[in-house]
Amino acid sequence: MSRPSLLTTFLHHQRHHYTRMSHQPLLDSSTTFPVDRPTSLAAKCWLDDACIVDIDYFVKTLSGIKAKGVRPDLIGSIITHYASKWIPELSDEPPSPVAPESQSPSESATASWLKKRFFIETIVTVLPPENDAVPCSFLLRLLKNANMVGVDSNYREELEKRVAWRLDQATLKELMIPCFSHVRSTLFDVELMLRLVKRFVESDMEGLRSGAGMFKVAKLVDAYLAEVAVDSELALPEFMELAGAVPAQARATDDGLYRAIDTYLKTHMNVTKRERKALCKLIDSQKLSTEASLHAAQNDRLPVRSVIEVLFSEQTKLNSHTDWSRSFSNAKSPNFCLDPHDRCHSSRDITTLQQMEIKKLKENVTKLERQCHLMQSQIDKLSEKKKGFFSWRKLQMSTTLKAMSVEVVDESRLDSGSIGKQTPLKGKQGRTNTQKRWRSSTS
Template structure:
């Protein structure tokens, strides 16, 4: 029997592995299932890591059932499809094989990926294994449901009593078990959000089936708590798809579907689509419009709190609740940018004018003192204080040294300053004496 050079080199199928070159078991081990089970039991007793044991089981399963492999081209030596036996005998072997694999699975949660468990469950439902083995697989899948992909989750329904193409009841059971783990604290909030997105995508695919009943859709959509969905856009898309594929849905049933949606969690694009959706009842559309109006009022109040102005509580206006498109938002941003540039340009012009005014005022100050000697006071203003006021203040300061001068005193001073010996002055004094 061949052995691996390093047990750590064993990985999951679909990733780099050394099984093709150096396999620690030969084809005889693959053909003899009992021998393989004994070998796995011996490996577990040796204390090998659970993920390595899981990779060995996955590789062994891909040899027997190519459907469980990551690539269908990886077909084994004992493929059931190539067996010359009857279909019934082939299905009985598949059932025994699946039940054997479930019995030797490592008890650890992360020993095998969730997608492998989903493919194994698909085969188990197809060959109708015992309910105990099916429940074990469903439990293992619910532990890692946040790691599942939509493609592997779309398991067809093999029951003749079910009219839908997909096994919606199975997914509902998986989601409920996962939510129960979340309530117990075994799962984080991020894992719950991933499962909510996965469920919404699954609902959008299952809603296209005309045989999907309203009760099944509501049961799966309502299996998650309200806080699991950060946004209800995916759920709204699934409900809209269901209404398209089921035009015979009554008005009351439409109302029950729309109750699943929280209009406050819709994005502006989804709210705009819902406001124009004729398939939704009028009450649901009004709720969407009111929610958008409330969002706009909150934004206005938040922006007004910085400027000190609180927006008034205006009445309901359907036009104000309309969501703007990307083109309209871009046009508004361009307009705001232009206004900012215009304000900056006007501000620079105002600064330049202010500088020129200050220069003119400085020149006027120099000429004012020359006018003051002649008794002329020009009415020139500089800023908020006029030049006349400055002149009055200057005169008040001069009163302390020279006293208050009246117009008569000023006239007397001017007359005395002239030459009193001129003939004209003598004649003027004679006329006063006479």
Template sequence: MSHQPSPDSATFPVDRPTSLAAKWWLDDACIVDIDHFVKTLSGVKAKGVRPDLIGSIITHYACKWIPELAGESPPPVATDHQSPKQSATTSWLKKRFFIETIVSVLPPEKEAVPCTFVLRLLKTAHMVGVDSNYREELEKRVAWRLDQATLKELMIPSFSHVRGTLLDVELMLRLVKRFVEMDLEGLRSGAGMFKVAMLVDAYLAEVAVDLELALPEFMELAGAVPAQARASDDGLYRAIDTYLKTHVNMTKQERMMLCKLIDSQKLSTEASIHASQNERLPVRSVIQVLFSEQAKLQSHIDMSRSFNTSKSLILGMDPHDWCHHSSRDIMTLQQMEIKKLKENMTRLERQCHLMQMQIGKLSEKKKRFFSWKKLAMSTSLRGMSMEERGEDQSFDSCSIGKQTPLKGKPGRCKTPKTWRQSKS
């Protein structure tokens, strides 16, 4: 059996690279027991080793004994020279104690451990049910570096028996809110907020297919990110469209409330065209998208007109004012600008044609709706008049449709022949 060195005799190669140094040192020390590892790590910290090296030691040690933390499947169980198999409860308790011990020895510097490793620690901590204080510490560390996280690692399953969703949406909401608070307090750089907004939109698109996800939870997570953090609402529109496609029993008010989260002015041309043809969106949202695209088109046309005006002014200037430019360069620039303007005008005309078609379809649907409504009202009134005529038919002979007025005397009814004879 190899001899385990004491904490005082453990020496760490400070000059070596981080990952190689941690691997070489742990393999050389042959640290197996978690208590002995904690004592040895305390001795290394006392010697003033950098926090990132301490983090590499902890990461390598934890991944060595829990392969899930390294993103690998657990190794097959060996059969030789091994004690009898442990029960599931014993293994679960040992893993929980191991996670709590690892969290307790993490360096206070939040950048010392990779965000991916902390997310895997957090996932395992939720799975084995560690104490809430340790989970709180892990959530703080993840929220601090949420902009460096990946979507795959953020998709942590919900291990609660109370909730019915597949993913832990409440955990994601807590992480986003903490990151936003730190960003507003100036603890984080503002550039990371754009990455977090993209992560949230991608996460919403994944969780939107869950039928158990309630609308308030979806809207709360979508609104947790400030509106100015989204440079484009294409990702949010995709997530909302997926939610509408999955939850088909939503009411009109719920769909309108959900679509208010989308800023139609932040949609790209492709997303606007898709939204204008999307039957799942409310009519008001479609009209807003069409008006926004029309406003963008008008602004592009105004810009092109102003450019043409400025170009004509430049061409009308005295050649001596810009004689320092060669004629070949000026002609090349003009040709490039003319080509670019032609391409923009072609694209804008195509977009305008598509929007006109969509507006025509909407107006046609509206006309068809009102025409059917008018027809139904006229039919009901016509039925009432026929009943009234049937009631008065025996009293007024002039109401009979087959009788014709006399020639030259409009307004008078021809008297029946039998009635005329009886009078004489």
């Protein structure tokens, strides 16, 4: 007795389910296939039976199911279950002790590698055209194994497009895909992550999705940068390009980006001063929290200019918060708090914390001002030394010129024969001489 085909078995399960759930007549083979999903028991029985066959027969059966008008998400679940049975790495559950691959232990590693490559390429070709038919986690695992076995670039590009479309649904653990290239020496495939983020941003800019997913992707990028920053082989241009791939308005806070940059500077000690400045320009000091600002104010790895910007921005936020609290306290508003003692206690705690933060900021600003004054005094001393040297030279030249002029005048007098002439005495000495003459004449 011949075994019924998989398509007939699947249709039988579907007809049995819908006859039991609704009091309608049984579906014949000419009726359009229902669009609802079967029960979990019927689907599991059929899927377990379908996983026994080889991939060629599975593709033919799947094409017949698609022709019956089955929903794309159901087709995606069938493909996911079938692929996870043949390749345990594609499953999100721990592998079973007996897998289909373990049935041929005499198969060589090369044959197994080629078989896996052909299997993945075939799975990519039978994926539904709808982008939301297959979960993003399964696509990422499929992409990881595709890069491992080196599938053709067309299949890899198709997987990257599908993953990029649903990148906001991915997790950090799933995105940590190792780099299987022999050319690059980094631990994780940063270029792959950059391509995925750029594709997602392009689709978001075109208005093909809501803007809520961009905030999730920005958090994923910051967390991914913090993880790959510990890799000593990661170049600075790659790090900055991935950090700048996300628009600035997509980050509600820059704490994650600051953490990633601080980790990179801690690992890469040979970064120049100019590179540090370029790297810190990616951070918006206005988007840092109070904890991150306090950490940045005491961070020796950051440039001085960046530290000053963080301090001034934090001071501005504290001043605006103080002004707002004063205006709120002066305004007459109803008391929404049931217990006034709890409210006063909480406000007192908030005020104490603010005073402590302001005190720390003032101490840091005072240290910076002392350093600035010290540098300014040294500059003034150097300028005074230079001015004193030039003024002394000028004074010496003026005295020399005066002496030369006096000598010239004396020489001119000697030449004119004025040695025998006596000049009348002026002042007090002249008056005494005349008085002496007058006294001697009267006597």
